[in-house]
Amino acid sequence: MLTLKNVSFAYNTVPVLKNINFTIEKGKHIALIGASGCGKSTLLKIIYGLLDTNQGTLFWDNQKILGPAYNLVPGQENMKYLSQGFELQPYRTVAENIGQYLSNFEPELKIGRVNELLEIVEMLPFKDIKVENLSGGQKQRVALAKVLAKRPELLLLDEPFGNIDNFRRSSLRRNLFAYLKRNKITSITATHDKTDILSFAEETIVIHNGEIIDKNDTHTIYNNPENYYIASLFGEVNQLPTAAFLSGFENDHTILLYPHELQIVENSDLKASVKKSYFNGNHYLIEAVFNNKVIFIEHPYRIENSKEIGIQVSQEILTSRAKK
Numbered sequence: 001m002l003t004l005k006n007v008s009f010a011y012n013t014v015p016v017l018k019n020i021n022f023t024i025e026k027g028k029h030i031a032l033i034g035a036s037g038c039g040k041s042t043l044l045k046i047i048y049g050l051l052d053t054n055q056g057t058l059f060w061d062n063q064k065i066l067g068p069a070y071n072l073v074p075g076q077e078n079m080k081y082l083s084q085g086f087e088l089q090p091y092r093t094v095a096e097n098i099g100q101y102l103s104n105f106e107p108e109l110k111i112g113r114v115n116e117l118l119e120i121v122e123m124l125p126f127k128d129i130k131v132e133n134l135s136g137g138q139k140q141r142v143a144l145a146k147v148l149a150k151r152p153e154l155l156l157l158d159e160p161f162g163n164i165d166n167f168r169r170s171s172l173r174r175n176l177f178a179y180l181k182r183n184k185i186t187s188i189t190a191t192h193d194k195t196d197i198l199s200f201a202e203e204t205i206v207i208h209n210g211e212i213i214d215k216n217d218t219h220t221i222y223n224n225p226e227n228y229y230i231a232s233l234f235g236e237v238n239q240l241p242t243a244a245f246l247s248g249f250e251n252d253h254t255i256l257l258y259p260h261e262l263q264i265v266e267n268s269d270l271k272a273s274v275k276k277s278y279f280n281g282n283h284y285l286i287e288a289v290f291n292n293k294v295i296f297i298e299h300p301y302r303i304e305n306s307k308e309i310g311i312q313v314s315q316e317i318l319t320s321r322a323k324k
């Protein structure tokens, strides 16, 4: 289990992380989300032992995690941290990079292990290519394989798929998280991509200005976001007066609705005016004005600009989302 108790940190005088407390059970996949600059990378570096905290303690099971002031070689033995810079050796081949820290004692085993990792990251054909000749996305995949090589107990991933094209990203993510589950490897992934979060993270930790403002199972955080900031980390969100949809609420009370939760219907007293339709592949994102406020609605078809539309929200969503 990973335990953080009252952890605070500042690079200079400005606090970056404030009084962080949480525990993570072994084998869980955690997403770490928050706006750019909120402190996600800093938190991963502290957990890995690359930075000394100003206050607080960290444990992996019963072992205290110590920073560079106490550890000659910063970084924890049983963890691996994949930073946004990949830290590969450019003049060595893909296979040499991945196998760098593997024992040469049994060469067959080493080759088998490197090949297994190359398959996970779909880089087997590039095995003998020098890293300097790879694209950014290919380097990122090699870096991922490298951090898996010595079977860490805890894997800390900072935007691990940021450079990888959508086509590969989906299968890579599936391969990687299935591998981590099979091998009971705990992971914390700092990410801006909601697919990383929704499909693979059992739990999500939300950071805002260096503080943890929510930690819960991912379904709960997505389905019942505590506030606009949290909901907006998953994409567009509408914050609308609850009284427009449900009686018994004060005028200043608001409800958060994702674009797919608003429907465009013929018969509704709730009227909005269309501003623009954005093509999104399997649907259009309709930008409209409702109650003098811009809203976004998912809809299967394009709608003419300036057209008046009726909107509705299912009773089920309204009652589950609106809090008195």
Ligand SMILES: Nc1ncnc2c1ncn2[C@@H]1O[C@H](COP(=O)(O)OP(=O)(O)OP(=O)(O)O)[C@@H](O)[C@H]1O
Binding pocket: 011, 012, 016, 034, 035, 036, 037, 038, 039, 040, 041, 042, 043, 190
């Ligand atoms: N080495 C450093 N020295 C001083 N300030 C730093 C340093 N690294 C980061 N910061 C500052 O600390 C804050 C948190 O940065 P951090 O990289 O942890 O954020 P983040 O949430 O990971 O951002 P992003 O999502 O953009 O990667 C930011 O204000 C950043 O400017």
